[in-house]
Amino acid sequence: MPALVSARRTTPGAHAAGVRGRTLGARWAAFAFIAPTCLYVLVFYVYPLAGNLRMGFQDYTVKSFYTGVAPFVGWDNYRAVWQDPAFGGTVLNTVLFTAGSLAVQFAAGLALAMFFHRRFALNGVLRSLLLVPWLLPLVVSGTAWRWILETDSGVLNQTLGHPVPWLASTDLALLSVTLVNIWVGIPFNMVILYGGLQGIPAQLYEAAGLDGANAWQRFTRITLPLLRPVTVVVLTLGLIYTLKVFDVIMVLTQGGPADSSQTLTTFSYDLSFQQLAFGRGAAVGNILIVVAVVFAFVYLRATRDAEGRR
Template sequence: MAAVLSETSSAAAQAAEDAPARARRRRTAWRAAGFVVPVWVYVICFYVYPLVSNVRMGFQNYTVSSFYTGSAPFVGLANYRAIWHDPQFAQTVVNTVLFTVGSIVFQFCIGLALASFFRRIFPLNGVLRSLLLVPWLLPLVVSGTVWRWMFYNDSGVVNQTLLHLHLISQPIPWLVSTKMSLVAVTLVNIWVGIPFNMVILYGGLQAIPEQVYEAASIDGASAWQRFTRITLPLLRPVTLVVLTLGLIYTVKVFDVIMVVTQGGPANSSQTLTIYGYDLSFQQLAFGQGAAVGNLLILVAVVFAWIYLRAVREPEGRGR
């Protein structure tokens, strides 16, 4: 009997000791929820709901009257078939590919060259690197407007500079030529994206030990051999991340093209983002515009998957 009473009293004492611990755990859980729940509410309201609505709209005949009646009949793949058979679609895809590839190649090459240059120690190194971040920090609407002025046919700075340097004999119609408009917006986007590539690649270069280069120099390796056999292989994880993020950003570029050329003339600089905007807000074909947006989402998801693989592979090799 005494043993039973002893066990009962010790269990009661243990329960009394556990009560404050459970209360602390509950308070900790409520505090954690106070931080997590607002984030999830924000994500659901501003990311998940618009994404789901856009995907659903791509399969509906959504018109202006749908905003008032709430009726948008399900049409299956009709919107996708409509944009597939649109004569503008093929040229728009080609423009998007040219714009994306041209931007990525030059952004990466110039960014890597600048990162390699700033890896050296010289006076005002930090000041110059900071100044090169200005294109990245400026609002894209401001950058696009300034470049539009610079590309003007007669009074633009670009043409005047090229004429004074005797590189051209007559002004180039950057904004009104169907052959040059895509080149113009690509140049602007390259200018905007170089700082991002430079900063990320510069960080990757800083992580490469200097002793590796010194050992290669002692072995007689030239500058080109050090670059191709040391820098590029060791920079591969960072390169994959930079290229993937650059692809995701460039495919969805809208404001630069809209400010500089509005996709013209004659849709010569129109990409998928401008095409989707035109369908939704100019032609009021909301279902087709949503279908174009869904295609862009699919492309972004593919590139995001590549990005995650690029991030995880180095971690896997390090284990």
């Protein structure tokens, strides 16, 4: 019996070694779980991003794909993009497309969020159905709207009774793609703002009602101020998403007619795969990346400030 008791005893050193072994094993297990995700991010995000940043400073041609050689040209690609006659109009289209989409998406999303914030029959079912445009692939949404907006056989023109060149007119093409993008983005705004409304205590509205505040005063003095952190998040994410919209525009108009609906994303595609100016196309992509990163920092700071106020 004494021998058995002594055999079961462990020294402090052996115990510490066992703890270190278990800790090391847990670390390796954690690394094994996150390794596939890290590998995925490196291969499909970091490597292409680094390649695009490098390509923006090179004279990259079709020959470079075979030889792997592309001369370093510094800022020449960016100067060429800046001096391109189409660049100014493309930037203006991007600003109008982004600003119009954000403003209407937010207003409509907030209105729907407030509507569904009330209790009524089939509330959950209707909210689920409104998510369909956001859940559909953008190519599918763009194709469906192209059928609707076709000049000769489109459903909308047949309903109106006369042909309107929604996608073929230089005056209407940008408006058309903006409206389609608004339709796609409204559900996202509604969901986020609806969650924000859920976090506002009902007692505040009851107290304001007792004090004689009308609906507009409750909206401007309670709802909007308390939704400010959520509003910043929605607008920042919406800006980032809208800046990189490509599928909808390419399916509907391909940036035409006469570059009237061209944005920076389609302009980058046109430079790279239509004009085969890969360096300039990469430069436009890098400009978009910088803008998106700036607003990503705004988003992170806004979410951090919102968490700090809780």
